[in-house]
Amino acid sequence: xxxxxxxxxxxNPGFEGLAPQPGQAIPATGAWRETDPVGDxxxxxxxxxxxxxxxxxxxTMAYETWGTLNADKSNAVLVLHALTGDSHIxxxxxxxxxxxxxxxxxxxxxxxxxxxxxxxxxxxxLGGCQGTTGPAxxxxxxxxxxSRFPYLTIRDQVRAEMALADHLxxxxxxxxxxxSMGGMRVLEWAVSAPERVARIGAIATAARSTADQIxxxxxxxxxxxxxxxxxxxxxxxxxDGFGPHVGLxxxxxxxxxxxxxxxxxxxxxxxxxxxDEEPLGGGGRYAVQSYLEHHAAKLALRFDANSYIVLxxxxxxxxxxxxxxGVAAALGRATAQALVVAVSSDRLFLPAQAExxxxxxxxxxxxxxxxxxxxxxxxxxxxxxxxxVIKQFVEN
Numbered sequence: 001x002x003x004x005x006x007x008x009x010x011x012n013p014g015f016e017g018l019a020p021q022p023g024q025a026i027p028a029t030g031a032w033r034e035t036d037p038v039g040d041x042x043x044x045x046x047x048x049x050x051x052x053x054x055x056x057x058x059x060t061m062a063y064e065t066w067g068t069l070n071a072d073k074s075n076a077v078l079v080l081h082a083l084t085g086d087s088h089i090x091x092x093x094x095x096x097x098x099x100x101x102x103x104x105x106x107x108x109x110x111x112x113x114x115x116x117x118x119x120x121x122x123x124x125x126l127g128g129c130q131g132t133t134g135p136a137x138x139x140x141x142x143x144x145x146x147s148r149f150p151y152l153t154i155r156d157q158v159r160a161e162m163a164l165a166d167h168l169x170x171x172x173x174x175x176x177x178x179x180s181m182g183g184m185r186v187l188e189w190a191v192s193a194p195e196r197v198a199r200i201g202a203i204a205t206a207a208r209s210t211a212d213q214i215x216x217x218x219x220x221x222x223x224x225x226x227x228x229x230x231x232x233x234x235x236x237x238x239x240d241g242f243g244p245h246v247g248l249x250x251x252x253x254x255x256x257x258x259x260x261x262x263x264x265x266x267x268x269x270x271x272x273x274x275x276d277e278e279p280l281g282g283g284g285r286y287a288v289q290s291y292l293e294h295h296a297a298k299l300a301l302r303f304d305a306n307s308y309i310v311l312x313x314x315x316x317x318x319x320x321x322x323x324x325x326g327v328a329a330a331l332g333r334a335t336a337q338a339l340v341v342a343v344s345s346d347r348l349f350l351p352a353q354a355e356x357x358x359x360x361x362x363x364x365x366x367x368x369x370x371x372x373x374x375x376x377x378x379x380x381x382x383x384x385x386x387x388x389v390i391k392q393f394v395e396n
Contacts, residue, residue, distance in 0.1 A: 026297075028235050028243035030098070031129035031136035031304040032062075039096025040064050041087065041124075041131050046163040049126075055150025058140065061164050062131025063087050063123040066107065067115035069170075076170045077113055078161070079103065079122040080178030080185045083255075083311055084303055086130035087122045098130075098302035105383040112391035118174065125185075126160040127152045127310040135306030136236060145306075147233030152310055154181075154318045158188040165196070175394060177201030177339075179379040180349065181311065184318045187357065190334035191320055200334070201390065203341040204379040206353040207327045207360070208319035213348065216258050217312050220251035224305050233306050244305040249296030251308060256295050261345040261375035331360035338365045339393045341386065343378035 046059040064087045069076060079089055081102070090101035090108055107113045107120055124132040127149070135149040165173070176197050178186045183205025190200045206213075227247025229235055235243045257265075269288040277284025285293075321327035338361045342354035351369065358365040370385045372378035379386065 025241040026243065026245050026300045027240050028229075028238040029129070029136050029304045029306075030300060030302040031134070031307065032096070032131050033136070034138070037096035039088070039094065040091060041096065043131065044164055044167045046160065046167060049156075049160060049163070051150045051156045052153050053151040057126075057133055057150065059126065059133045059160055059163070060131075060137075061123050061126070061133070061160060063121055063164060064089070065119065065121050066090065067117070067119040069119040069168075073170055074172070074174060075118050076165075076168075076173050077118045077120045078165070078173045078176040078189075079107065079113075079120060080161070080176070080182035081122065081125065082178070082180035082182050083315065084299060084308070085182070086128065087124040088130075089120075089122045102380060106387055106390060112387045113175070113177075113394060118394075121164075121168065121170075123161055123164055125181075125311065126157045127307060127314065129304035129307040132160075134304065135233065135310060136304045144234075144236040146236060147306075149233075149306065149310060152314045154184050154188050154314050155192065157314060158185050158192060161185070161189070162193060162196070172196050172198060175199045175201065176336075177203070177390070178205075179203035179341075180205055180376065181315050183349075184315065184320075187320045187331070187334075190336045190338070191324070191330045194333060194335045197334075197336045199339070199393070200336045201339040201341070201393065202354075202357055203339075203386075204343050204346055204349050204354075204376055205357075206318070206349050207331060207357050208321065209316050210353075214316050216254065216348070217316055220254050221309055221312060223247045223250035223254070224309060227305075230305065233309075235305070245300045248300055248303070248305045248308060249293070252296045252299045253292040256292055258348040259376045261347060261373055263345060264373045264375060267373070327356065328360040331357065332362055334362060337363055339368065339389070340365055341368045341370060341379070341389065343370045343372050343374070343376060343382070345372055345374065346376045346378065348376040 041062045044061050049057045049059045088097045090104040093100045109116050124130045127134045135145045176189050183202045186200050186202045224247035227244040230244035272287040274285045274287045274290040321330040324330040340358040342351040354367045358367045368389050370382050372382045374381050
């Protein structure tokens with residue numbers, strides 16, 4: 001596959017730095033490989049790991065840090081990324097980093113999570129594709145895992161993150177925070193290891209996946225698996241220009257529609273055409289179609305189709321109340337002080353799901369509403385609203 005010229009509309013704030021070029025052949029995977037520049041990544045070999053649903057992995061976790069861990073290791077903050085994010089939460093794009101930092105405005109010297117005060121750790125999630133063991137990683141036989149990679153749950157991912165904390169000598173985090181899929185892991189941290197978490201920030205997320213979220217994901221996974229270039233997940237040796245790029249791109253377009261609101265798409269695009277193209281019988285596109293295709297092409301350059309499946313399926317299985325007596329009983333175990341944030345126009349993780357989280361916490365917990373027309377992506381865009389909420393929560 002090659003990338004068609006796409007003009008006009010740009011990517012999400014926070015995810016700049018990787019623009020597809022016209023006619024550029026896309027590699028079979030956008031995963032970070034062992035021969036690629038390391039960038040700011042650090043690596044921890046965590047040893048053998050057995051996922052809930054079976055299998056065995058020899059896990060290496062990529063992560064990045066900012067600030068200095070104090071003598072009693074009480075100032076550590078864990079930041080957990082969303083589905084197609086990675087460990088690069090602050091800093092520019094560059095060698096080894098396909099995108100600029102996605103939460104730079106919230107993490108750093110003088111920022112709401114002040115790295116002059118806190119030691120911030122951001123891991124790439126287990127099953128991901130930017131340095132942590134995932135489907136594109138090499139198995140012991142020297143071949144990529146591909147279709148052999150085991151099924152993962154959110155609990156598996158959190159157990160791996162706990163192993164990273166052990167590796168770093170961190171017994172308890174002052175704050176664990178994340179949005180979307182990262183927020184799911186935040187809740188799992190709070191329930192499965194309450195003694196290791198003082199405060200949590202669950203942002204634009206849910207205590208369990210709903211049928212609506214599963215339905216949106218179903219079409220995305222089908223698009224990837226039915227791409228002829230997917231080869232049942234064993235596409236890593238294909239030359240540039242081949243691979244499941246069409247399916248991954250369609251999945252991204254479906255997903256991106258849920259990340260934004262109907263109001264924003266209408267106000268931004270309406271029925272505007274793309275340049276001089278003529279959609280009405282002329283084979284051209286509307287501007288919103290070009291926008292979605294642009295995001296599809298960008299993701300193919302920096303992500304892996306198998307990782308997209310593994311991480312999406314982990315999200316779909318998410319239920320913090322599984323085998324714990326339900327959501328309310330599970331969250332009632334959490335002793336951490338909680339910050340719960342919803343985005344008013346979010347149509348993927350509804351504000352009602354934030355209310356469910358807040359209502360089940362042991363301590364009285366209000367829902368802080370980010371008022372935004374951007375939809376779910378508001379947690380990556382509305383820093384002017386999110387920053388003071390996080391700053392006040394951390395300081396108090």
